[in-house]
Amino acid sequence: MYAINDVKDLLGKQFKTLLTDDSNKLFDIYEPQAAEIVKNKAGVTAAAAWLKQPFVWILEYLSQSQLSGQSKEQMDFISEHYDKAVKILEEGYTDTQNASTSKVVSYNEVYSTE
Numbered sequence: 001m002y003a004i005n006d007v008k009d010l011l012g013k014q015f016k017t018l019l020t021d022d023s024n025k026l027f028d029i030y031e032p033q034a035a036e037i038v039k040n041k042a043g044v045t046a047a048a049a050w051l052k053q054p055f056v057w058i059l060e061y062l063s064q065s066q067l068s069g070q071s072k073e074q075m076d077f078i079s080e081h082y083d084k085a086v087k088i089l090e091e092g093y094t095d096t097q098n099a100s101t102s103k104v105v106s107y108n109e110v111y112s113t114e
Helices: 006-009 015-021 028-041 051-068 072-098
Strands: 104-107 112-113
Touching: 006 015, 006 112, 015 028, 015 051, 015 072, 051 072, 051 104
Parallel strands: none
Antiparallel strands: 104 112
């Protein structure tokens, strides 16, 4: 869905260090998993601007087990962001499903949408 260079500026400092390290290939492990969650929750497989932040929060949630010494507050913070990401994706999916098309019509030189 995204390359590491597309999302690295949105990652938290620890995650940026962890996921940009080419020696461990962790981004290659967690990126497809995050993309699958995005697909399942938002019904979207192509990268889009509105998906980037939720994708990053999901990526951090999935990869947090690779960090050591996290406090309960840090883990709760990451979990809260994951929940927000899921909510954004589900609401975005609902909005795209409920989107209707409109057309502009002219009636006696007055324009309106129908």
